Amino acid sequence: MTRRSHAMFIAVWWLGWAAPALAQVAAATEPVPAAPARYTFTWPLDGTNPKPRGGTTRGAPVTLDSEPSSAWRALQQPGLSAPDRDRRAIVAMAGTYRVTFDFLEVVGFGADRPATPYQSWATEKVYVDHDRPGFVSLVHILEMRFVGTDGAVGEPMITKHWRQDWTYEPEAIVEYKGRDRWQRRSLPDAERRGAWLQTVYQVDESPRYASTGRWLHTPSFSTWLSADTWRPLPRREWSVRKDYQVLVGSNRHTIVPTGWLQEENNLKTVLTEQRDVDVARPYAGREYGVVRYERLRDADFAGADRYYARTREFWDQVRDSWTAAFAQQGTVTLRGPIDQLGLFAPLFARADEIQENGKSDGRSNAALIRSVLADVGALR
Numbered sequence: 517m518t519r520r521s522h523a524m525f526i527a528v529w530w531l532g533w534a535a536p537a538l539a540q541v542a543a544a545t546e547p548v549p550a551a552p553a554r555y556t557f558t559w560p561l562d563g564t565n566p567k568p569r570g571g572t573t574r575g576a577p578v579t580l581d582s583e584p585s586s587a588w589r590a591l592q593q594p595g596l597s598a599p600d601r602d603r604r605a606i607v608a609m610a611g612t613y614r615v616t617f618d619f620l621e622v623v624g625f626g627a628d629r630p631a632t633p634y635q636s637w638a639t640e641k642v643y644v645d646h647d648r649p650g651f652v653s654l655v656h657i658l659e660m661r662f663v664g665t666d667g668a669v670g671e672p673m674i675t676k677h678w679r680q681d682w683t684y685e686p687e688a689i690v691e692y693k694g695r696d697r698w699q700r701r702s703l704p705d706a707e708r709r710g711a712w713l714q715t716v717y718q719v720d721e722s723p724r725y726a727s728t729g730r731w732l733h734t735p736s737f738s739t740w741l742s743a744d745t746w747r748p749l750p751r752r753e754w755s756v757r758k759d760y761q762v763l764v765g766s767n768r769h770t771i772v773p774t775g776w777l778q779e780e781n782n783l784k785t786v787l788t789e790q791r792d793v794d795v796a797r798p799y800a801g802r803e804y805g806v807v808r809y810e811r812l813r814d815a816d817f818a819g820a821d822r823y824y825a826r827t828r829e830f831w832d833q834v835r836d837s838w839t840a841a842f843a844q845q846g847t848v849t850l851r852g853p854i855d856q857l858g859l860f861a862p863l864f865a866r867a868d869e870i871q872e873n874g875k876s877d878g879r880s881n882a883a884l885i886r887s888v889l890a891d892v893g894a895l896r
Contacts, residue, residue, distance in 0.1 A: 550575025550614055550661070551637040568633040569756075570617075575637060576661040576669045578614055581813035584773035585611065591738060591771065599650070599684055602712060602731040605738040606652045606682045608771050610642045612815040619752065619805040621784075630801055634752050640677055641817040642809075643824055645832070650684040655831070659820040674819045676831065676867065678724075679717040686713040689726050690842050692746045694762050694787050697849040698723050700842045712740065714767070720860035721834040722894075723842075724748065727767065742767040747782075751855060760784040760800040780805040827867045830876055834863060837885045841894050851893040859892050 551574050587608035591601065615638045621630035639660050646653040656677035662670050685708045690700050707728060715726040727742035747763040765782030784800040841848055851857065866884055870876045889895045 547577035547579050550578045550639050568635045570634050570636040570752075574663040575614075575639065576663055578639065578815065579813045580614065580774070581811045582774060585811060587611070588771070588773045591733075592735070598710070598731075601733055601738075602684070602740075603647075603652060603682075605731055605733070605740070605771050606654070606712070607644060607647065608738075609654055609680075609769070609776050609809070610644045611775075612639075612641045612812045612817055613775060613809040614639055614812060616808045616810075617805070618807075619780075619803055621801045621803045624801040625799050631757070631803075636752075638677075639812070639815070641815075641820045641824075645679070645828065652682045654680050654682075655824065655828075656680075657817075657820040657824050659817050672819045674823050675864075676719055676823070676827070678719060679721065679831075679835065681713075681715040681717070683713040683715070685709060685711060686728070689713055689728065690715065690723055692723070692725050692748060692762075694746060695849075696748075696851070696853060697847065698842070699847045703728070714740070714742065714769075717835060717838075718855060718860075720855075720863050721831055721838060722854045722859055723838060723848075724854075725767075729767075737770050737772050739768060739770040748853060748855075753784075754853065754856070757784075757800075759786070761787045763803075775809045775811045777809060778807040823871050826871050826874055826876075829878070830867055830870055830881055833878065833881055834885055837882075837889060838894070841889065845896060848894050854892070857892045859888060862888050 585608065587604065587610070591604040591608055596604070617634070617636045617638075619634040621633070624630035638658055640656050640658045643655045643657065644652065645655045656679070658673070658675050658677045660673045662673070664670060686703060687708070688700055688702050690698050693699050711728040711730050713726060713728050716724045718724045725745050725747040727745040729740050729742040731738060731740045744764060744766060747765075749757070749761070749763065753763075762785040763780075763782040764785045765780055768779040770777050770779070780803070782803050782805070784803065786798050786800060788798065862884065866881065886895065
């Protein structure tokens with residue numbers, strides 16, 4: 517895929533144009549569409565509700581794996597220490613998946629009608645980038661195949677998606693504070709004892725949100741629930757909404773035998789300097805979201821494997837630069853919304869060069885990363 521088509525794919529997919537919606541799943545042992553047929557998760561069907569937004573593309577057939585994974589079986593072994601069982605639950609999120617996204621504004625506060633539901637899909641592979649005592653890093657790489665109007669399956673589209681870092685009993689957290697500002701905070705013993713910190717990074721390794729929580733394990737599932745967390749608006753929202761500035765809510769990860777899911781319960785929050793909250797109307801609505809990761813069998817992610825292997829060192833270098841900036845400065849305020857500043861463009865261009873040439877110059881990469889972070893205001 518050329519750099520130009522890569523950039524076009526990124527723009528299209530992030531804006532939701534390349535994503536149809538969720539659906540009932542066929543038998544897991546037979547090929548099913550990567551992008552299931554649309555179904556409605558919305559308000560009562562009275563004929564006046566808008567159709568879900570999210571696109572109309574179709575994905576190539578995939579085969580879902582109905583057998584419990586080896587990672588799930590390892591998670592169920594008796595006699596494990598609590599931190600080790602937690603770590604195995606985190607590592608169990610690695611693998612190849614059909615991913616489906618479903619977000620519904622369950623109530624709008626003061627609006628005539630809640631916002632249109634959002635539904636989309638992807639196929640992606642989750643890699644264990646680092647796994648050492650007390651720390652696990654997972655990187656998500658998209659590899660998607662689209663079915664054209666003539667029924668033919670196109671070449672795979674490959675791009676980096678997001679990263680999640682997990683730290684046991686962390687000493688500090690970098691939290692989003694609104695208005696394009698992130699701040700590092702030391703954690704007291706009561707908040708960190710037995711807890712895992714999840715830090716989520718955007719496609720370009722810039723910070724997104726972070727929170728602590730504790731794992732709960734049962735024979736049926738393992739689940740981690742965050743504290744209430746501030747988040748910048750995701751692309752699916754800022755591309756269509758201007759009436760609020762922050763998502764504030766909880767994030768739950770649940771591991772099951774054949775995959776995992778992420779649930780969000782968010783208040784769409786208005787930031788205001790006014791003290792009279794009744795006048796300010798601080799909330800625009802509440803949304804519920806669920807992202808389902810269904811494990812695939814015999815899936816071909818050779819392109820994603822190659823991209824990950826060749827660009828891993830570069831993207832780790834970008835993430836480490838952000839970590840160093842917060843360690844040195846404590847607070848970072850950017851010049852605007854991070855995913856609207858174009859930070860990803862020069863970094864993705866360099867990653868494409870590395871992917872094509874199979875070579876990476878650490879010193880040159882460091883200079884580029886410093887320049888990009890300085891341009892967006894991350895470095896003083």
